[in-house]
Amino acid sequence: MTVRVDETGSIRLEGTCQIDDAELLQRLLLAHPAAAVDWRDCEHAHTALIQLILAARRTVRGPSRVPFLEKWIAPHFHALAP
Amino acid sequence: MNEFLEQFLIESRELVEQATGDLLALEESPQDHDRLDSAFRAFHTLKGAARIVEFDAMGRVLHAAEEMLVAVRAGEHPVTADLISDCLSSLDQVVQWLDAIETGGDLPTVAATTVDALLQRFEKADARLAPAPVATGWAEPLAALHPSARTAIRYAPDEGCFFRGEDPLSLLERVPGLLALDLQPTAPWPDLVAIDPFACKLVIVALSTAPPGEIASLLTTAAGQVQILALAADAFSSEAQALLQAQLLLVADREEENFTGRFAAAGNVVANVLRAQGRASHADALLRLVAAGDADGFAAALQNVLRGDDEEAGEIARAPQDVVARALRVEVERIDALVKLTGELTVVKNAVGHASRLAQGGADPTALAPLLKEQHALLDRLVSELQRSVLGIRVLPLRHVFQRFPKLVREMSASLGKPVRLLMEGEATEADKAIVEALFEPLLHVLRNALDHGIEPAESRAKAGKTAVATVLLQAVRDGEHVVVEVRDDGGGVDLDRVRRVAETRGIASADALQAMDEASLLELLFAPGFSTASQVTDISGRGVGMDAVRAAVARLGGHVSITSTAGHGTSVRFLLPFTLMMSRVMTVESGGQVFGIPFESILETVRIPRAQITQIGAAHAFVLRNQTVPLVDLAAALDLRGADEVRSDEANIVVTSFAGQLGAIEVDRFGERLDVMLKSMDGLLAGMGGVAGTTLLGDGRVLIVLDVQALLR
Amino acid sequence: MTKRVLIIDDANLVRMYYRDALQRAGYETAEAMNGLEALEYLLAQPADLLIVDVNMPTMDGLTFLRALRRQALPLAATPALVTSTEAAQVDINAARAAGANFYLVKPIAQDLFLRYVALLCGGAPQGASR
Numbered sequence: 001m002t003v004r005v006d007e008t009g010s011i012r013l014e015g016t017c018q019i020d021d022a023e024l025l026q027r028l029l030l031a032h033p034a035a036a037v038d039w040r041d042c043e044h045a046h047t048a049l050i051q052l053i054l055a056a057r058r059t060v061r062g063p064s065r066v067p068f069l070e071k072w073i074a075p076h077f078h079a080l081a082p
Numbered sequence: 083m084n085e086f087l088e089q090f091l092i093e094s095r096e097l098v099e100q101a102t103g104d105l106l107a108l109e110e111s112p113q114d115h116d117r118l119d120s121a122f123r124a125f126h127t128l129k130g131a132a133r134i135v136e137f138d139a140m141g142r143v144l145h146a147a148e149e150m151l152v153a154v155r156a157g158e159h160p161v162t163a164d165l166i167s168d169c170l171s172s173l174d175q176v177v178q179w180l181d182a183i184e185t186g187g188d189l190p191t192v193a194a195t196t197v198d199a200l201l202q203r204f205e206k207a208d209a210r211l212a213p214a215p216v217a218t219g220w221a222e223p224l225a226a227l228h229p230s231a232r233t234a235i236r237y238a239p240d241e242g243c244f245f246r247g248e249d250p251l252s253l254l255e256r257v258p259g260l261l262a263l264d265l266q267p268t269a270p271w272p273d274l275v276a277i278d279p280f281a282c283k284l285v286i287v288a289l290s291t292a293p294p295g296e297i298a299s300l301l302t303t304a305a306g307q308v309q310i311l312a313l314a315a316d317a318f319s320s321e322a323q324a325l326l327q328a329q330l331l332l333v334a335d336r337e338e339e340n341f342t343g344r345f346a347a348a349g350n351v352v353a354n355v356l357r358a359q360g361r362a363s364h365a366d367a368l369l370r371l372v373a374a375g376d377a378d379g380f381a382a383a384l385q386n387v388l389r390g391d392d393e394e395a396g397e398i399a400r401a402p403q404d405v406v407a408r409a410l411r412v413e414v415e416r417i418d419a420l421v422k423l424t425g426e427l428t429v430v431k432n433a434v435g436h437a438s439r440l441a442q443g444g445a446d447p448t449a450l451a452p453l454l455k456e457q458h459a460l461l462d463r464l465v466s467e468l469q470r471s472v473l474g475i476r477v478l479p480l481r482h483v484f485q486r487f488p489k490l491v492r493e494m495s496a497s498l499g500k501p502v503r504l505l506m507e508g509e510a511t512e513a514d515k516a517i518v519e520a521l522f523e524p525l526l527h528v529l530r531n532a533l534d535h536g537i538e539p540a541e542s543r544a545k546a547g548k549t550a551v552a553t554v555l556l557q558a559v560r561d562g563e564h565v566v567v568e569v570r571d572d573g574g575g576v577d578l579d580r581v582r583r584v585a586e587t588r589g590i591a592s593a594d595a596l597q598a599m600d601e602a603s604l605l606e607l608l609f610a611p612g613f614s615t616a617s618q619v620t621d622i623s624g625r626g627v628g629m630d631a632v633r634a635a636v637a638r639l640g641g642h643v644s645i646t647s648t649a650g651h652g653t654s655v656r657f658l659l660p661f662t663l664m665m666s667r668v669m670t671v672e673s674g675g676q677v678f679g680i681p682f683e684s685i686l687e688t689v690r691i692p693r694a695q696i697t698q699i700g701a702a703h704a705f706v707l708r709n710q711t712v713p714l715v716d717l718a719a720a721l722d723l724r725g726a727d728e729v730r731s732d733e734a735n736i737v738v739t740s741f742a743g744q745l746g747a748i749e750v751d752r753f754g755e756r757l758d759v760m761l762k763s764m765d766g767l768l769a770g771m772g773g774v775a776g777t778t779l780l781g782d783g784r785v786l787i788v789l790d791v792q793a794l795l796r
Numbered sequence: 797m798t799k800r801v802l803i804i805d806d807a808n809l810v811r812m813y814y815r816d817a818l819q820r821a822g823y824e825t826a827e828a829m830n831g832l833e834a835l836e837y838l839l840a841q842p843a844d845l846l847i848v849d850v851n852m853p854t855m856d857g858l859t860f861l862r863a864l865r866r867q868a869l870p871l872a873a874t875p876a877l878v879t880s881t882e883a884a885q886v887d888i889n890a891a892r893a894a895g896a897n898f899y900l901v902k903p904i905a906q907d908l909f910l911r912y913v914a915l916l917c918g919g920a921p922q923g924a925s926r
Contacts, residue, residue, distance in 0.1 A: 046244075048279055048282070073263075357918040
């Protein structure tokens with residue numbers, strides 16, 4: 001249960017998010033076209049997931065707890081104030 | 083003309099020659115990477131020289147040419163006849179400028195059109211040759227924003243890479259020194275619904291301050307999908323280069339008494355320069371070597387950094403652990419011989435113990451005498467055998483140093499474009515370990531000279547009816563207590579006219595004096611300090627020492643270097659070296675304003691007595707020491723160094739010595755310190771001087787005269 | 797971080813020239829009239845770089861450098877740039893033997909001088925007025 005829609009309607013990435021979560025993420029992104037992505041509790045995001053978020057042009061709620069993601073990946077997303 | 087320009091002319095002409103040779107060779111064999119590298123270096127160094135003397139026009143032209151060669155090196159442009167001729171015309175122009183400087187004494191005024199015409203040729207060449215290479219282009223937009231970047235990475239993962247378990251971004255997470263990371267889709271994103279979530283459609287471009295080699299090794303799992311580009315090919319400004327070169331020279335002389343301070347200061351400057359040039363990791367690595375006190379490692383690492391040798395520069399961080407232990411490899415037979423000697427010495431010790439017990443028991447001394455005499459003779463033999471064996475342990479074959487030369491000579495031969503065969507003889511000849519190990523630098527210098535100046539260019543050799551491949555012989559022979567090492571080439575011999583010219587321009591001797599000199603004296607000038615073409619501030623070609631340094635290095639080993647030359651047939655440089663390094667301990671004393679050494683073994687004690695206690699006996703002096711009359715010689719007077727009206731102090735400093743069972747004393751002005759020195763027997767001017775046992779070279783380059791006490795008191 | 801450069805020269809004009817150039821480039825400067833004054837200064841506070849003249853009264857530049865390099869670390873390791881009107885090789889060698897890190901022949905163009913100083917200090921000061 002690392003990708004889910006939470007009570008606020010955001011798509012949350014939690015813990016270690018692997019390639020197996022890609023299909024689910026895509027389905028959730030399609031099902032909730034206005035939902036933001038919240039990756040504050042994500043400890044690892046596979047390239048496939050990042051690619052999906054980029055392609056969906058979703059806003060992302062940060063900051064990420066992973067310095068690499070926060071510093072180098074987050075700037076490529078539409079940021080949403082936390 | 084100032085010295086800067088003079089030096090600039092000399093070096094530039096050499097570099098033009100080198101570059102021309104390389105370009106011509108490259109045209110013959112376009113795949114010759116060594117030649118390409120050599121040409122590139124020559125252009126690069128020439129450009130640096132032009133910038134140092136602030137000859138902007140020359141710098142710009144050479145920069146354009148260098149850029150072309152960079153592209154060729156990167157595999158972006160083929161070697162074409164046009165490219166070669168464009169580069170050659172830039173060198174042609176450089177030669178014309180150099181001539182103008184030589185006659186005019188200053189930088190010439192250069193018409194902008196001249197430069198533009200040349201630059202245009204390169205621009206056109208660029209357009210002509212550039213088939214819009216895929217390789218670059220991707221790096222520049224990002225790199226322009228990050229001047230300190232050293233490596234650009236373009237990672238285009240295969241679409242199917244996810245299925246292989248690859249996660250490209252997490253791989254990049256491991257790259258150190260990231261400066262920028264750009265994510266782009268391979269094609270504009272389609273609608274979300276049309277995206278295959280398991281196909282990678284990203285291209286990642288990243289910049290890092292880490293060297294390319296390090297990054298390549300981190301990304302090996304993605305090989306084939308990753309392009310790695312070294313940025314900043316011209317990373318060091320010419321000022322930075324000059325500063326770094328100067329620090330190399332500063333740490334070259336380890337003998338200076340304030341070496342610790344110099345080394346630390348050089349370390350600071352190198353670290354500062356590297357930091358200012360965005361090479362913090364190199365700066366740290368070099369500072370670690372300074373902290374470890376490893377001057378050799380420091381110099382080697384700095385040279386690698388200057389050479390832009392990334393792989394080796396990457397290795398400098400490990401260097402402190404690699405410090406070679408000062409261990410000695412000893413053959414088993416030599417140890418066995420020592421064990422056997424130890425046994426025999428024990429036998430003698432027991433025999434002497436027996437004799438002493440007999441003497442204690444009241445035995446007749448005349449009966450004991452033959453026994454003691456016999457043991458003494460035995461002991462004498464064993465001690466000299468022990469000395470020989472111990473010295474033997476310190477001995478190494480010259481192969482140890484010779485074996486490094488074939489590769490180096492091959493490289494030099496290739497870079498100079500002179501085919502050379504190196505013959506080595508007598509590699510098994512042995513010499514003291516310290517001597518063998520110290521011979522590398524001086525021999526390398528002499529070999530480089532032989533290739534550089536000794537051996538003629540191919541055309542001249544052909545004209546002289548010589549073989550195209552030149553021969554350099556490196557030979558060692560044992561000659562009694564000496565080892566002779568000789569470097570002989572079959573080149574054109576020393577060009578005495580050139581020696582005269584150089585000596586005159588460098589102010590080593592006047593034109594008249596030079597005309598009057600015979601061949602031997604002219605050859606001797608090659609050893610004069612300042613004759614060598616290397617200079618400090620302008621030392622951009624990185625060549626530091628001249629023949630004066632070679633001679634000094636060999637003199638420190640107690641040896642001597644000489645040159646002979648036969649016009650048209652070759653030059654020979656001969657090192658005469660002692661077989662062993664004999665260290666002797668001396669005490670220094672001062673008399674008549676000069677410093678002398680007295681062998682420690684002949685000193686019994688030093689005393690200070692009131693001058694009134696010295697009595698005159700005829701022409702000689704003496705004083706009484708513990709009821710014994712001791713003859714006294716005043717050192718300054720004996721050596722004619724005493725001023726006639728000099729006021730003497732009330733106390734006399736006296737060194738009491740003994741020879742052949744007799745006491746003798748020497749008055750000196752002051753006592754000095756104890757030193758371990760290598761005594762060199764007298765030759766030349768001082769050979770006939772009485773009372774002198776030998777000379778030794780002190781760390782600061784001064785000559786210390788060591789006295790022969792026996793001869794002095796006779 | 798500010799970089800402090802100690803200018804050691806007996807000629808007022810020369811000190812002024814260096815002081816002006818260095819301060820405009822954002823360096824902090826200090827001055828000494830000869831080697832002895834410089835040593836006294838350095839024993840009290842460190843400097844990032846020394847600009848050392850050769851011919852000075854009381855204690856000349858080379859004597860000063862030899863004395864400096866014999867001091868304890870880190871003082872002994874202070875980078876030193878010798879500037880002199882003498883351009884002969886023997887003078888350059890002598891300066892190096894005394895422990896100079898680099899040698900520039902006077903007069904020195906200001907931009908070149910500043911380029912060298914920046915490198916010797918590990919980078920130009922931040923926020924320098926150009």
